[in-house]
Amino acid sequence: MENETNHIIPYRTYLYVLAGLIVATLTSVAVTQISLGTLTVAIALFIAALKSSFVLRIFMHLKYENRMFSAAVIAVTMLIAVVIIITLLDYLFR
Amino acid sequence: MTAEIHRDDLASKTGMWLFLFTEMLLFGGLFVVYTVYRYRNPQAFHLAAEELSVFIGTINTIILLVSSTTIAMSITAIQKKNKKLALMLIGITILLGLAFLANKYFEWGSHIREHIYPGSPVLTLRGHGDVLFYGLYFFMTGLHALHIIIGLVFIGFIASKIMRNKIDSGNYVLLENSGLYWHLVDLIWIFLFPLFYLIT
Amino acid sequence: MNTQKEFGEPGYLDYKGRYKGLFSWIFSTDHKRIGLLYLFSILSLFAIGATLGLLMKFELIAPGKTIMGPQAYNAFFTLHGIVMIFAVVIPGLPAVFGNFLLPIMIGAKDVAFPKLNLFSWYLYVTGVVLVIISQFAGDGPPDTGWTFYAPYSFRTTGTMLPAVFGAFVLGFSSILTGLNFLVTIHRMRAPGMTWLKMPLFPWSLYATAWVQLLATPIIGITLLMVVAERTLHIGFFDPSLGGDPLLYQHLFWTYSHPAVYIMILPAMGAISEIITTFSHKTIFGYKFMVVSVLAIAFVGYFVWGHHMFTSGMSGTALYTFSLLTFLVAIPSAIKVFNWISTMHKGSIDLQTPFYWAIAFIFVFMIGGFSGLILGSLAANVHLHNTNFVVAHFHFIVFGGTGFAFFGAMHYWFPKITGKMYDKTWANIGLILFFIGFITLYGPMFYLGFKGMPRRYFDYDEVFHAGNIISTMGSWVLYSGLAIIIINLFASLKGGAKAPSDPWGGKTLEWTIPSPPPVENFTETPVVTKGPYDYKQV
Known part of the structure; x- marks a missing residue:
């Protein structure tokens, strides 16, 4: 089957992910307001990587491909x- | 003149992903430049980044995240044959994209009012680190905004196809591809945001 | 659009579609016609580039000004470089022979995205037009060399923007071709053609396509930065604004070194096809050939710094790049050994394409070995920016890719046109071409070693003898080239009709008529054997 029907992802999954992404964004804003030196960079980039992995896996369907x-x-x-x-x-x- | 038309959704999705890879490398080159100049001018980058409004940056981040969610949900709507909901979700995505651009416009406007733009005498006087930081800032966010505009046109085109029933529950790979493009724009912003607004 | 065609249907050249005449070509999405569109564009530009080279060599026949001054010479080598690199050698094999043969060799009817394929050609033409505009608009042609090095590229008064933007557009065309080939190979192979039953030319195009896709964006963004720097004065690479010109070189070569592999990998693929066919023997070490082509593409991505050994990089970077450069030599050598071993105990049929392949191996080895000399740090300090470098990369880029291009042309000419060419004249052309090539570039190794710098219109009297020989070589080379081209064009009219398999080849393109019908295969082939099955012979 070449054009098989794809996995249908329920609406609420997306909403959960969105909530997680917004929380992660606010967390990274909060954390970087505290001066932690070089650790700030690491934390901010780590959170960005975490957010990207969610976008890639769920929004961009990599989990199901x-x-x-x-x-x-x-x-x-x-x-x-x-x-x-x-x-x-x-x-x-x- | 082509050989008989033969639809292969996986091929078209593969093509889209490959195109996204070139986009990743395109911005990748800029991230190399950012890394090098940040390493060479840590102090100036630190101070210059503090001048950007974290508030506007955060709002724009959330706007893009929500718009990504809505376009992803529109695929589910199409799959469930809910054309009206799909169009509504796509409409929200487009509105949010425009909101992002409007925010960006005011943000850039406020910099330019303060005489901070590439090649401005005020900026040149402030030293090399600031010139590099704002050069990268304008170039990278500008290129990103250009991608937003392309994405909006792409998505608008898809919406018109849905209205004409050219895209439906049996044939929605184009919608998926426009979604993939939009998510990539979001992904790039996910990195631009901390690199310019947060890491101070 | 078309129903299944019966065997014996007219070939793609006679096909009557919606459009007539020229429009049946420039609006065609048939991969074969697009391949020929590229062939004619590339041959025309090659003629321009070669003429520029001929004139530059004539300038160097004697010290001092002969026919042009320094500024004209700068403009000449810049245009020669831009045209030859971006518009001839990079698209050369993939866009011409890849487009024409890739779908046929994997048993498909077309590439995955035929319209995108035509669009790539339009982008290509746009890029070329931009480069041509740069010659005649503004305050004089660009004079930076094809490398557009910062900060000179945004200080010079030459018309840089169209040239830089043209290179950007040409890069985009190359990306889209690569993307198209990748999807084609992944999704459209004929039933039974597993990865390891795929012939080596498609394999080399596959590796090339990845490099096109992943390296070209880097130069795209770099050229955009140069454009931004020239127009908006964003300080990216300008030291007076805090930028680092060396970073430009890093980014530029991050693409432009892999670009050498975009040029040479399909050449290696074509040579592999030619050598197996005319040895009538399975390729020696097929799997090693596949692995080595992928390895060259992969390692080749990380060696860019060897263009910058004398620019003031850190010691750590120097050692790393030097080591990686030596590593690339290993898979390249594997290929040479395997070609030689394929000939061993083969039943060799001495035809023109085979001679081209032998000549390719010879010049490629000289080019490769001189590359190792340049890759070692100490020797590089002495040889950097001399004629030695020019000789080295002409042996690789012109000797490697150019010889393979003409080899491929003589190999697939009967398939593409349905006509045989005159072998005697083809061989005479080849011999002149080869002798001219060695006479032209051979002395440049010596001149460079003795210290003659590149990109100068003038030189010291001590270099006179070598330059005279080199210039005379350029005349022989040019006449050989003329004979080859005239012979092929004459064969279009007067050549005998080509059978479907004139050389005894075993890959799929030889199973269909010459020239191929519009849809390539009347029924989808089913592959059961490896690509080079000569067991019965």
């Missing part, structure tokens, strides 16, 4: 990370 899609998304994200790291090999040690 073929694993190939998730694998490709992870690979592309890693690629960007590696490019940043290799570029920093220059700047950190210059």
Whole structure:
């Protein structure tokens, strides 16, 4: 079956996720108002990553798609990370 | 002139995902630039970021999150053959997108009133770190806003197709693709928001 | 639109569709016609680029000004680079032979998104037009070299914006072609064609497509930043605004090094097809060939820094990039060994495409080895920005991709046109081309080693002899090229009719008539054997 009917996700799932995303947003705003030094960056980026994973898995249906899609998304994200790291090999040690 | 038309939804969705990858890399290049310049000008980035309004940023974040939710829900509505609800949800998405742009417009306007824009003499006097920060700020949020506009046009086009019954419960891959695009715009904002407004 | 066609239906060239004449080409979404659209655009631009090269070489026949001054020379090598890299070599094999043959070789009727495919060609033409506009608008043509290095690219008075934007648009065309091929290969292979039954040319296009998709956006955004910097004075790379020009180089080469693999991987794929066919023997180490093509694409993404060894990067970055550069040599060498081993004990049929393949291996090896010399840090300090580098990348880009392009042209010409070409003239053209090539670029290794810098219209008297030889080589090369092209065009009219399988090839394109019918296959082929099944022979 090529055009098989997809999994239907109930409305409330989306609303739960939305609630979670808003809570995460407010949390990251609150946390970054406290001065925690370099930890602030780490926390803010961690929360952003967490939010993205929800958007990717639920809103963008990766949870229900073929694993190939998730694998490709992870690979592309890693690629960007590696490019940043290799570029920093220059700047950190210059 | 093509070979016979043969519909393959998975192919079209795969194509959309691949396109999203190029978008990720496009912004990825900018994140490389951001990382390098932030590393080289920590103090200036810190101070400049404090000038941005966390309140407007937070509002805009929530606006985009809600709009992502509504477009995702419109797929469920289409699947359940509820055309009216689907159109309503898409309408909300478009309105929220416009609200985001309006917010952005006032935010940019307030910077420009304070003579802070790329190439302005006031900004140049403030030093290299500020020039870089605001250069990146205007370029990245500007490119993001451009994506919002493209996304709105795309979604509007989809809405007209739903009205004409070209998209229904048996054939909604285009709606899914426009949703994917919109979520990507949301995803990018999820990273832009802390990088420019929060990490101070 | 079309019903199933009977065998013996007219080929795609005679097909009468909705439009007539030129419009039946530029509005066609048939992958074969789009392939030919690319072929003609690319050949025309190649002729322009080659003529520019010929004139530059003529300028260098003697020290001092011969036919052009420094500014004209700068404009010439800039246009030569932009045209050759962005508009000829990068789209060369994928857009021409990939478009024409990829669907046929995997047993499909077309690519996944035929309209998008045509749109890519329109983008390509738009990009080329923008580059041409940059030559005639404003205060003179761009003079930065094809690399658009910052900060010069936003200080020069040359007309940069159309050229930079043109390169951006050409990049977009390349992205969309890659996207199309990826979906085609994932979704449209014929029944029974598992991944490991796919021929090597589609495999190389697959690896290339990933690079096109994931590397090109980086230069897209970089060029946009240059545009923004020139128009809005956003300080991205301008040191006077706090930017770092080296970061431009990082971003530029993050794309432009993988771009070399966009050029060379499909070339390797085409060479693999030619060598198996004319050796009448299964390719040696098929799986290694597949793995090595993917490995080159992957590792090749992370070696960009070797273009910047003398620019003042940190030591850590230097060592890392040097190491990674040496690693890419391994899969490339695997391919060379496997090609040679394929010929071993094969039943070799000495035809023109096979000669091209042999010539390819020869020049590719010289190019590859000189690449290792440049990849080692100490030697690079001496050789950087000399003619040695120019010789090296012409051996890879022109010698590698160019030879493979003409090899592929002679290999698939009967399939594409339905006509055979004159083998004698084809061979004469090849011999002149090869001799001219070696005479042109060979001395440049020596000149560069002796210290002659690149991109100069003038040089010291001590370099005179080498330059004379090199310039004379360019004349031989150019005449060889002319013979090849004229011969192929003459064969369109006078050539004998080509059978469906003139060379004894085993991949799917040889099972259908030449030229192929509009829908490629009258019935979808079912694949049961590997791609190069020569056991019965």
